[in-house]
Amino acid sequence: MRRHPIGFRYASALFECAQEKNLLDQMEQELEAVLRVFKDTNLLDEVFRHPKITNEEKKKMVTDHFSGHVSPYVLNLLLLLIDKKREDIFPAIVKDFKGLVNDAKGIAEATVFTAKAMSDEQKAAVSQIFSIKTGKQTLLINNIVDKDIIGGLKVRIGDSVYDASVSSQLERLQQRMIYGNVSR
Structure with a gap:
């Protein structure tokens, strides 16, 4: 998993706090909910990047909309990002936080490319085989x-590709036919 250099620091600090307070799942859900709101309303693109909106107005907007709906830790993160003018890295923070939570739970995300849609049984079989290869539980x-x-x-899976x-296979065969079999 590629980590955002600055976003990962924020994500790991929030992760440590969430782990200490036993709020991993709750904070993950809150971060995803805030991100969904940002995407649905274009808040990051249209409002937070507008040059005429001050930090105080941004902070008031965030406090008014999210106070009482998210934990004080997530709210403080949002306010800190506004102070540091780093609102644009929030999606990277959410992605990195989710990666840290998955690592802690022994979960990995895999993208499987196939010629036709996989059945649930096929997904379970691929999950079982590759969870062993990656050392993850799920x-x-x-x-x-x-x-x-x-x-x-x-x-x-992350930065690894199993092809x-x-x-x-046809491409490798073609290369061997063109350049000859080097391993005599």
């Missing part, structure tokens, strides 16, 4: 249909 599967794969599958697609 693997959350996001299946993406890609007709170019022809058959087989390609699995991306067992027919298209990549």
